[in-house]
Amino acid sequence: MAEPRPRRLSAPYEGVRAYCLVVGMWVRSTMAYRTSFVMMALGNFVVTALDFAAILIMFSHIDTLGGFTLAEVAFLYGTTSTSFGLADLVLGNMDRLGRRVRDGTLDTLLVRPAPVLAQVAADRFALRRLGRISQGALLLVWSLVRLDIAWTPVKVLLVPVMLVSGALIFGAVFVAGAAFQFRANDASEVQNAFTYGGTTMLQYPPTVFATDLVRGVTFVIPLAFVNWLPALRILGRENPLGLPGWVDFASPAVALACCALAGLAWRSGLRGYRSTGS
Amino acid sequence: MRLYAAVAVSGFRRYATYRAATAAGVFTNTVFGFIVAYTFKALWSERPHLGGYDQAQALTFVWVSQSLLAVGALMGGGFQEEFQERVRSGDIAVDLYRPADLQLWWLASDLGRAAFQLLGRGVVPLAVGALAFELALPASPLTWLAFLLSVFLGTVVGFGVRYLAGLCAFWLLDGTGVNVLCGLLGVFLTGMLLPLNVFPGALGEIARALPWSAMLQVPVDVVLGRHHGAGLVRALGFQAAWAAVLLLAGRAVQAVAARKVVVQGG
Numbered sequence: 001m002a003e004p005r006p007r008r009l010s011a012p013y014e015g016v017r018a019y020c021l022v023v024g025m026w027v028r029s030t031m032a033y034r035t036s037f038v039m040m041a042l043g044n045f046v047v048t049a050l051d052f053a054a055i056l057i058m059f060s061h062i063d064t065l066g067g068f069t070l071a072e073v074a075f076l077y078g079t080t081s082t083s084f085g086l087a088d089l090v091l092g093n094m095d096r097l098g099r100r101v102r103d104g105t106l107d108t109l110l111v112r113p114a115p116v117l118a119q120v121a122a123d124r125f126a127l128r129r130l131g132r133i134s135q136g137a138l139l140l141v142w143s144l145v146r147l148d149i150a151w152t153p154v155k156v157l158l159v160p161v162m163l164v165s166g167a168l169i170f171g172a173v174f175v176a177g178a179a180f181q182f183r184a185n186d187a188s189e190v191q192n193a194f195t196y197g198g199t200t201m202l203q204y205p206p207t208v209f210a211t212d213l214v215r216g217v218t219f220v221i222p223l224a225f226v227n228w229l230p231a232l233r234i235l236g237r238e239n240p241l242g243l244p245g246w247v248d249f250a251s252p253a254v255a256l257a258c259c260a261l262a263g264l265a266w267r268s269g270l271r272g273y274r275s276t277g278s
Numbered sequence: 279m280r281l282y283a284a285v286a287v288s289g290f291r292r293y294a295t296y297r298a299a300t301a302a303g304v305f306t307n308t309v310f311g312f313i314v315a316y317t318f319k320a321l322w323s324e325r326p327h328l329g330g331y332d333q334a335q336a337l338t339f340v341w342v343s344q345s346l347l348a349v350g351a352l353m354g355g356g357f358q359e360e361f362q363e364r365v366r367s368g369d370i371a372v373d374l375y376r377p378a379d380l381q382l383w384w385l386a387s388d389l390g391r392a393a394f395q396l397l398g399r400g401v402v403p404l405a406v407g408a409l410a411f412e413l414a415l416p417a418s419p420l421t422w423l424a425f426l427l428s429v430f431l432g433t434v435v436g437f438g439v440r441y442l443a444g445l446c447a448f449w450l451l452d453g454t455g456v457n458v459l460c461g462l463l464g465v466f467l468t469g470m471l472l473p474l475n476v477f478p479g480a481l482g483e484i485a486r487a488l489p490w491s492a493m494l495q496v497p498v499d500v501v502l503g504r505h506h507g508a509g510l511v512r513a514l515g516f517q518a519a520w521a522a523v524l525l526l527a528g529r530a531v532q533a534v535a536a537r538k539v540v541v542q543g544g
Contacts, residue, residue: 036453036455039456043455043462044458047461047462047465054471057472057477058476060478061324061476062324065324184298184302185298186296187298188302189299189302189305189306190305190306193309194309197309197310200313204316207320208316208320209313209316213316
């Protein structure tokens with residue numbers, strides 16, 4: 001009766017292993033064109049840095065934006081960029097799924113003895129995205145040095161919790177977006193609105209946006225839990241929607257719920273997949 | 279000439295085929311429009327008349343730039359990935375053999391693409407923006423006509439830059455790095471992130487003189503009616519001059535690149 005069930009038990013391990021193998025392959029292949037890789041990594045760093053340069057230029061004309069100082073905006077920017085960068089590095093190429101569905105190459109992944117999600121996530125893994133993470137992390141450190149925060153143990157702990165939860169929430173958006181592409185394979189750009197659009201929005205204080213928009217990213221697509229809610233607590237700011245205080249600590253729970261929903265969406269997407277055939 | 283017209287038409291129809299992709303792009307541009315519009319609104323209420331724009335003009339800048347993002351392929355997505363892939367795979371040798379000019383062929387196809395993107399991806403975001411915010415759009419049809427001409431010239435300038443980037447593939451083989459740099463300049467130096475007249479001091483002067491300003495800043499200033507009479511001619515002349523310089527540079531680099539092509543087994 002003690003029949004071992006290796007397949008079930010080792011499924012997560014197998015997925016991670018397959019992911020690492022495919023990632024290793026793509027890293028080696030990237031390194032074949034070294035000049036191009038250096039340009040890409042630098043470019044990735046500078047792209048995100050220029051994003052912030054625009055904010056710096058804004059602040060050369062003003063002292064506060066929506067009542068927030070430069071250091072406070074840099075804190076928001078650094079937290080969301082780091083979270084998004086992590087998710088983007090690990091899962092950022094999921095938007096290629098639509099192309100695979102369209103040209104039928106997804107079938108190749110289905111017959112391989114490894115989880116499809118791991119294979120799709122690792123497809124064309126782009127090491128250059130380290131550029132975005134390092135830029136976000138640098139700004140986060142800079143803002144922490146500049147800010148005058150009354151640190152408590154809870155606030156200190158909230159920073160790493162926020163970064164990890166944020167990465168998970170963005171990761172869930174990537175997976176949900178990929179699941180959507182099973183149905184609408186050309187429409188991969190829709191998810192850019194929530195991923196890139198989301199991180200752009202979270203770089204700015206919530207006071208800048210219309211209340212309905214803030215409600216939307218709190219209750220419908222819970223991006224506000226990436227950094228706004230916990231960050232406002234750390235900065236000692238009022239919650240723009242007047243939500244109860246415990247909401248600021250809800251990010252990990254929200255992140256897990258998002259991941260579960262994204263996993264379900266992925267399953268149903270993959271089940272409903274019909275090959276283009278030939 | 280008829281050949282290139284046919285190429286342009288097929289470029290238009292090729293992009294028109296992917297309706298879901300177009301709808302997705304419109305959605306994304308509109309979402310970004312809202313996000314950027316609110317940040318600009320906050321900025322301009324803090325500093326009215328920043329860069330010589332009032333708030334309505336600044337918001338118009340946001341929505342027109344979202345509408346022109348795909349037209350100028352400012353963040354990539356034009357022909358250059360395909361061009362680089364043909365260089366990498368060697369298919370470019372076939373293109374060079376064709377009884378058509380390589381540069382004009384791709385220019386025609388890119389203009390066809392741009393014409394579709396202007397209709398398919400430009401109209402809806404601008405209309406949504408005009409409904410949601412108070413914009414400073416012109417009433418005179420002549421201004422709109424000048425805007426279309428300016429968009430056309432801007433697209434040719436954009437093509438000139440992207441063609442040079444595509445030609446880099448003859449030396450680098452993998453074009454991804456160049457494309458990242460291209461997208462970066464296309465976002466920052468065009469004014470996509472922040473209008474160029476808000477850029478401080480020398481940085482602003484330089485940015486406004488570079489070809490990237492011809493892709494977005496000039497067309498938006500034309501539609502805002504900031505150029506009149508001789509000023510309008512100067513603005514369009516600025517675009518035309520960059521277009522000519524870049525197309526000629528493209529031809530020169532192409533001549534050098536074509537000499538590098540070795541067809542195996544011929």
